[in-house]
Amino acid sequence: MTFSFELSDIDDPDITTVPSPDPKAHPLLRLWILRILVPLKGHRKFVRRGDFADDDIAIALGFGKWIDVGRNEFDAKSIRAALVAQHAKAEHARDRARAPATLARNVKRVAKLLDLTPADCRILEFVVLLHNEDLLDNVADWLGSLVTSKVHSALARILCLPVRQVVDALAPRGILARSGLVTIGGLGSMGLRSKLDLLSRSFADQMLTVSADPVSLLRDTVVLAPKPELSLSDYGHVDTSLAILRPYLREVLTARRAGVNVFFHGPPGTGKTQLARVLARELRCDLFEVSSEDSDGDPVEGEGRLRAWRAAQSMLSRRRAMILFDEVEDVLDDGSVFMGRRSTAQTRKAWMNRMLEETPVPTFWLSNSIHGVDPAFLRRFDMIVELPVPSRGQRQRLVQQTCGDLAGPACVARIAASDHLAPALVTRASTVVRTLGKTLDDAGAERALEHLIGNTLAAQGHPRLVRHDPNRLPETYDLAFLNPDTDIRAIAEGLKANRSGRLCLYGPPGTGKTAFGRWLAHELDLPLQTKRASDILGPYVGTTEQNLALAFRQAEQDGALLMIDEVDSFLRDRKEAQRPWEVTQVNEMLTQMEAFTGIFIASTNLMDGLDQAALRRFDAKIRLGYLNPEQVGRMLHAYCSSLGLSAPRPSEMATVERISNLTPGDFTAIVRQNHFRPIGSAGRLVELLEGEAALKGGNRRPIGFLR
Secondary structure, eight states: OOOOOOOTTOSOTTSOOOOOSOTTTHHHHHHHHHHHHTTTOTHHHHBOSSSBSOHHHHHHTTOGGGSSSOTTTOOHHHHHHHHHHHHHHHHHTGGGOOOOHHHHHHHHHHHHHHTOOHHHHHHHHHHHHHHHOHHHHHHHHTTOSBOHHHHHHHHHHHHTOOHHHHHHHTSTTSHHHHHTSEEEOSSSOBOHHHHEEESOTTHHHHHHHOOSOGGGGGTTTEEEOOOOSSOGGGGGGGHHHHHHHHHHHHHHHHHTOSSOEEEEEOSTTSSHHHHHHHHHHHTTOEEEEEOSBOTTSOBOOHHHHHHHHHHHHHHTTTSSEEEEEOOTHHHHSOSBTTTTBOOTTGGGHHHHHHHHHHOSSOEEEEESOOTTSOHHHHTTOSEEEEOOSOOHHHHHHHHHHHHTTTSOHHHHHHHHTOTTOOHHHHHHHHHHHHHHGGGSOHHHHHHHHHHHHHHHHHHTTOOOOOSSOTTOOOTTOOGGGOOBSSOHHHHHHHHHHHOOEEEEEESSTTSSHHHHHHHHHHHTTOOEEEEOHHHHOOSSTTHHHHHHHHHHHHHHHHTOEEEESSGGGSOBOGGGOOSHHHHHHHHHHHHHHHHOOSEEEEEESOOTTBOHHHHHTOSEEEEBOOOOHHHHHHHHHHHHHHTTOOOOOHHHHHHHHTBSSOOHHHHHHHHHGGGTSOOOSHHHHHHHHHHHHHHTTOOBOOSSSOO
């Protein structure tokens, strides 16, 4: 929006006037520009010896005829005298100077909402026009670089206000600054426009062109949240937290309590944003979200988002509303410990703490991780709620509800089996498949769904979906084929009655430790959660401890039997630790074991070197050894039968029974070859078993009674 100015009382008849398209707006802008040019001495840079510093301003002021005259004909003295005369006339008529009609109405609405003073209103009008009117901005540049005190004195002259009022209005505790509408920006000296920050780039334009509810003026920075796509029934895995949070928010909204902040954290896609929307719907209040990008699609920096939140707090303080601040890493955790750089919030820590304590509108703060957030901020949140990946039962219901029309029960079960399956992942994949419509048949839809979800899981560093049940036992499985040093069937009966216990299974690879865990879960009719060391060990300090805690928490939520293989990877004796995290990993494991109320099984091939304190916390330590001769013979018969082979001859039985280091896993590994290389006979099976034993440095059992 551009304005020109009538200078009809310039004494020199050669000076031309420019018609005004909007008489209502001109007096105020003319007054401000003339105050900059005359009392603040801006004319010294505008009117030079032989020309103008800015021809556009000269034309707007009615000096167009003087632009093309020669240096000798350019009368700088006369032009300055005309400017002085026009300034005097403008001052005489200053009571009639008014802001543009739309701007005046919007400022009046904002003033009523925020209790702005007349000085606040005058400054807001000026800064809006300064950011929107190029001529005013260009004239203000002739004031040069200004420090904050010079900004105060310049505004006092331009707006005809006492300096004290300007200082108070722009002070950090002033309404303009607290609301984020106008702040003194930048360190050191700079131009007037650069020193006077507005809420956002589009705010000035909206104040001049949109006559509406003041909250709508925030639309580039704060938007009304859409309706939720989920319901409270999708959050059964955080029922304990919601049982506190829901009535608490209901009370604080009714009482209009200040300083209410709730922190949601958890992996991407676990439904943090949806939960905030669900709660707002249930509590019958508006939810406004702080934008992460502007209307042009450009990202909004952390400082800008904080200002938007602060402005929303002021403008929404009298409404029944809540605010959602997503991706708070932008402000709370955008620093770097290693580089010595503080986060955006830490650079204004006192202000941030005060805002958290005084904020009038309840705010949800959402982050994918809570690590790295300053503890001084965390202790000011009323509640901190972790949203983990839902339990397996919750995942099953979610997948069925979201894409049950695209996948059969078996496919739904395979998808739900992933411990890293976030709700958003399922929703997005089902949307893609549903868009393909009739181009896919039923089988194709299932394949596409699993493919999309698997790719996203892999991209996030998680295992892909498996098309078979990893916990399925072989048809030939029998406890009689295990060689434990205690009566494991009796232990199983005890666990079935008590439903709580901690077992450590150890022994050579393939002796059936993992398979026993699967069998036990089946016997107890419990879901089984199996974790390998690679699932838990993390590349960064603290990650392994987090993953351990998550594994136990998920098992608790699912009511699952938890089995961790290769537990020696993070239960090494702390006396031999060379790095601090080797100690913290063991400590975390001990803490989780003691707190876990279900059944936990740890397995290891390397018993020597495990931490002694950890070993004491196991209720039973069971060694599974190599098969004895009788077990080897029985397994040979069982597998020959399952493969449709003839029964082994006595000589073949004698041969296999002399092998001292066979395990159930050896039989399973060899039989897998039958899918691509048929074994053909019992004799061939025995040969393969001998080869498997030889690879392990196997030896034959001694002949006689010794074994």
